[in-house]
Structure formats: C-alpha cells, structure tokens
Amino acid sequence: MTIKEIARLVDGVIVGAPADDSYDVEKAFASDLMSDVLRFSMDETVLISGLCNNQTMRTSEMADLRVVVIGRDKQPDAEMLELAEELDITLIKSKFSVFKISGILYEAGIQPLY
Amino acid sequence: MHYTFDIERGNFADAGQASSSVKRTLKQLGVAPANIRRAVVALFEAEINAVAHAYGGTIDVDIDGSKIVMVVADQGPGIPDLDAAMQEGWSTASAKVREMGYGAGMGLPNIKKNTDDLKIDTKVGVGTTVTMTIYLA
Numbered sequence: 001m002t003i004k005e006i007a008r009l010v011d012g013v014i015v016g017a018p019a020d021d022s023y024d025v026e027k028a029f030a031s032d033l034m035s036d037v038l039r040f041s042m043d044e045t046v047l048i049s050g051l052c053n054n055q056t057m058r059t060s061e062m063a064d065l066r067v068v069v070i071g072r073d074k075q076p077d078a079e080m081l082e083l084a085e086e087l088d089i090t091l092i093k094s095k096f097s098v099f100k101i102s103g104i105l106y107e108a109g110i111q112p113l114y
Numbered sequence: 115m116h117y118t119f120d121i122e123r124g125n126f127a128d129a130g131q132a133s134s135s136v137k138r139t140l141k142q143l144g145v146a147p148a149n150i151r152r153a154v155v156a157l158f159e160a161e162i163n164a165v166a167h168a169y170g171g172t173i174d175v176d177i178d179g180s181k182i183v184m185v186v187a188d189q190g191p192g193i194p195d196l197d198a199a200m201q202e203g204w205s206t207a208s209a210k211v212r213e214m215g216y217g218a219g220m221g222l223p224n225i226k227k228n229t230d231d232l233k234i235d236t237k238v239g240v241g242t243t244v245t246m247t248i249y250l251a
C-alpha cells in the first residue's frame with residue numbers, strides 16, 4: 001500500500017518529507033514506547049504512534065522507518081517537522097485514535113508486525 | 115577512526131544526535147546496513163539512558179575495518195541491581211521520561227540483543243560505563 005493510500009484511509013494530512021510513491025507498506029506496528037519500536041526490524045512497516053516529539057523522529061531514524069502515522073490529532077512542532085524532512089521520514093497526521101487507525105489499516109489488509 | 119560526543123542531562127530535544135551522527139558516518143564508510151542498524155540501536159538506547167537516568171556523559175566511538183567499539187560513560191547514580199535492569203520490562207523511568215516516550219524497560223535488553231560484546235561497569239553513586247562492540251565480519 002502506498003503512503004498516500006494510508007493517508008487517505010486515516011483521513012490524514014501528509015507533512016514532513018514528501019510521500020515516496022514507490023515505497024510499499026505491508027506491515028504496521030503501534031506503540032508510544034520508543035524502545036518497544038527498536039525491538040523489531042521495521043522493513044516495509046508504518047509506525048502508528050500517539051507520541052509526537054523529536055524522539056519519535058530519532059527512534060524512527062534508528063529503526064529505518066520511512067513513514068509514521070501520528071494519531072489523536074497531535075501536532076508536530078516546527079523542529080520535529082524539520083527533523084522529519086532532514087531524515088526523509090513522511091508523517092501522516094490523523095485526528096483518529098491510535099486504535100481506530102490500527103483498525104482501519106488492519107481491515108485494509110496491512111499486516112501486524114507480529 | 116575515533117569520535118567523541120557529549121550527552122546533556124535531560125535534554126530530550128537533542129537526545130539521539132550523537133547516534134544520528136554515528137549513523138551517517140557508518141553509512142559513508144559503507145558499513146553493511148544490518149550492522150549499522152545493530153550499532154545505532156544499541157548506541158541510541160545507551161545515549162537515551164544517559165540522558166534519562168543519569169546526568170549526561172560522554173560517548174566514544176572507535177571504528178576500524180573489523181569492529182565498532184562504542185563507550186557511553188556517565189557520572190550518574192549507577193544501577194543498584196544490574197541483573198534486574200537487564201530484564202525486559204524492568205524500568206525506574208520517571209514520569210517525565212515516560213512522557214518523552216521511554217520507560218518500556220527494553221533499552222538494556224535491546225542493547226544486549228544488538229551487540230556482540232557488552233560490558234556494563236556500574237557503581238552506585240559513581241556512574242555507569244556501557245561498552246558495546248559490534249564485529250563487522
């Protein structure tokens with residue numbers, strides 16, 4: 001699934017790095033705890049998180065994540081957006097809860113990471 | 115090659131910059147992606163621990179053709195029960211640290227899992243030195 005398709009499904013707004021149309025997302029993982037994210041390989045995976053700060057970006061960088069859905073209508077600040085661009089990470093801002101986002105993407109065929 | 119960085123206590127806005135810089139360097143050196151990932155996940159976890167649980171500290175990274183050695187040293191409170199701290203889910207993270215996205219109690223286990231060699235010297239009231247080695251075979 002493309003990043004833009006995910007954004008459409010969660011009624012989200014794309015910010016940070018522009019969406020790479022060639023990137024195929026197959027799996028998702030939802031967590032607000034960054035060390036939980038770093039336990040796994042995040043190939044072809046979208047992170048769904050309610051955490052919205054610089055550490056979301058640094059963790060995504062270490063995990064080689066390319067796309068993060070930020071739930072609960074959290075607003076990344078200017079510094080976070082700058083980091084996202086610099087690190088080539090696309091952010092999708094959604095008003096939906098993390099649970100709802102997860103449900104929508106699951107139903108659309110995105111696989112759980114485990 | 116040798117690199118050093120300073121880590122600032124409680125500075126979650128900038129925490130991870132040293133690991134980020136090491137990641138860029140390893141990429142430039144052409145280190146295999148799987149080894150880069152292992153190294154930076156371990157280094158990042160140790161860097162965050164020094165910010166979150168100690169009073170900041172220093173990072174020393176040495177890279178040669180065969181290995182990456184990363185030393186994260188702090189003058190923090192030390193770890194009273196290291197065996198407990200190494201367990202998945204064990205955490206004393208403060209409310210502020212949890213708000214920043216940490217406190218799963220997975221950092222030290224992640225470090226263990228991603229390194230080939232791990233040495234933790236810790237003394238209560240003195241500090242903690244985490245030495246992590248990745249072999250580039």
Ligand SMILES: Nc1ncnc2c1ncn2[C@@H]1O[C@H](COP(=O)(O)OP(=O)(O)OP(=O)(O)O)[C@@H](O)[C@H]1O
Pocket residue numbers: 034035036159163164166167168188190191192193199200204205206207215216217218219220221222223242
């Ligand atoms: N440098 C350090 N100085 C003092 N205590 C530490 C240090 N590193 C770890 N600890 C102690 O060990 C515990 C476990 O560390 P670990 O990194 O595994 O989990 P965490 O930092 O609490 O949460 P997470 O890393 O999952 O965000 C910490 O909660 C803390 O009590």
Ligand SMILES: [Mg+2]
Pocket residue numbers: 035159162163216217220221222
């Ligand atoms: Mg930790």
